[in-house]
Amino acid sequence: MTDSKLLLEAKELSRFFGDTLAVNNVSFNIKQGEVLGFLGPNGAGKSTTMRMLTGNLAPDNGQIIINGIDLLDNPKQAKACIGYLPETPPLYKEHTVTEFLQFCARLNGIAKKQQKTAVNNVIERCGLTDVSKRLIANLSKGFQQRVGIAQAIIHAPAVVILDEPTSGLDPIQIREIRQLIRDIANEHSVILSTHILPEVQMLCDRVQIISKGQLLFNDSLQMLTEQMQSTAILVGFSQPIDTQALNAINGVNNVEKIDEQHFRLSYLPEQNPTQALLKNAVENNWPLTSLMPEQHSLEDVFMKIIREEDAHV
Numbered sequence: 001m002t003d004s005k006l007l008l009e010a011k012e013l014s015r016f017f018g019d020t021l022a023v024n025n026v027s028f029n030i031k032q033g034e035v036l037g038f039l040g041p042n043g044a045g046k047s048t049t050m051r052m053l054t055g056n057l058a059p060d061n062g063q064i065i066i067n068g069i070d071l072l073d074n075p076k077q078a079k080a081c082i083g084y085l086p087e088t089p090p091l092y093k094e095h096t097v098t099e100f101l102q103f104c105a106r107l108n109g110i111a112k113k114q115q116k117t118a119v120n121n122v123i124e125r126c127g128l129t130d131v132s133k134r135l136i137a138n139l140s141k142g143f144q145q146r147v148g149i150a151q152a153i154i155h156a157p158a159v160v161i162l163d164e165p166t167s168g169l170d171p172i173q174i175r176e177i178r179q180l181i182r183d184i185a186n187e188h189s190v191i192l193s194t195h196i197l198p199e200v201q202m203l204c205d206r207v208q209i210i211s212k213g214q215l216l217f218n219d220s221l222q223m224l225t226e227q228m229q230s231t232a233i234l235v236g237f238s239q240p241i242d243t244q245a246l247n248a249i250n251g252v253n254n255v256e257k258i259d260e261q262h263f264r265l266s267y268l269p270e271q272n273p274t275q276a277l278l279k280n281a282v283e284n285n286w287p288l289t290s291l292m293p294e295q296h297s298l299e300d301v302f303m304k305i306i307r308e309e310d311a312h313v
Ligand SMILES: Nc1ncnc2c1ncn2[C@@H]1O[C@H](COP(=O)(O)OP(=O)(O)OP(=O)(O)O)[C@@H](O)[C@H]1O
Pocket: 017, 018, 020, 021, 022, 040, 041, 042, 043, 044, 045, 046, 047, 048, 049, 195
């Protein structure tokens, strides 16, 4: 990342719906060039946060600064720096793609002379050239989502906020929309709200995990990946091996027998027994067929972070 200018700062945001505290004292920021994954289970408070960031819902408490402008004090100027694709894209389906995007260009205050160029640009960037004259209502959900993304970036906002952009799409459409998000991230900072963990792994630099309205994790994808490292190896042989012999290997502190020929060897951090295991296998003629470091899935880490927080409550 070459520039670390802060583009969006959310400070101590809270929002109630009746007695439900949907978002509880959430603070974070996004820098230029970053793709921030906003991850959480259903009902965690993701959409509520996105709606507050985009000026569509007033917070009960807190402050939002976009590109140095206070959203609550100067909503018009602040909103001009934000592009937003809500969970349900705001499309006028009886319009053609071009008509709708022309309307969006006007709505976003793009100068009359530049509207045509802006529309043509997003049509090209979002892969809509072949369908530009078609009614939005007749497009597939994947193409409708592309139109939704086009309206979010038409005014070249500094930050693009995408709320569950791949929800309800088929696998091919999902792949295409993810590619489009990758392209967009080359020019805009992106906040991506999702409950799909692999999506975060594929697209994001930094991850925030929200659950029950509270931010539980806010760090780089690398830190999250490090939490996925396990201290165990999975090992297989083509004939039964004595558990005690495995237990005696330097560094192994527990052996779990999966079946006669497969074992899970746990070790303490910094005491990886792989070298010692290989030496033993050669010396004892153990017919080794597989040797693999165990990895926790992102799902496991996610559940662990949420469970740890629940245990503190
Ligand atoms: N308009 C509303 N009126 C009442 N309660 C609401 C409203 N909007 C959200 N909530 C509640 O606030 C909490 C957070 O909802 P939110 O939609 O922000 O979650 P989410 O993480 O976006 O979930 P999902 O992935 O299901 O969209 C939930 O308990 C939800 O029921």
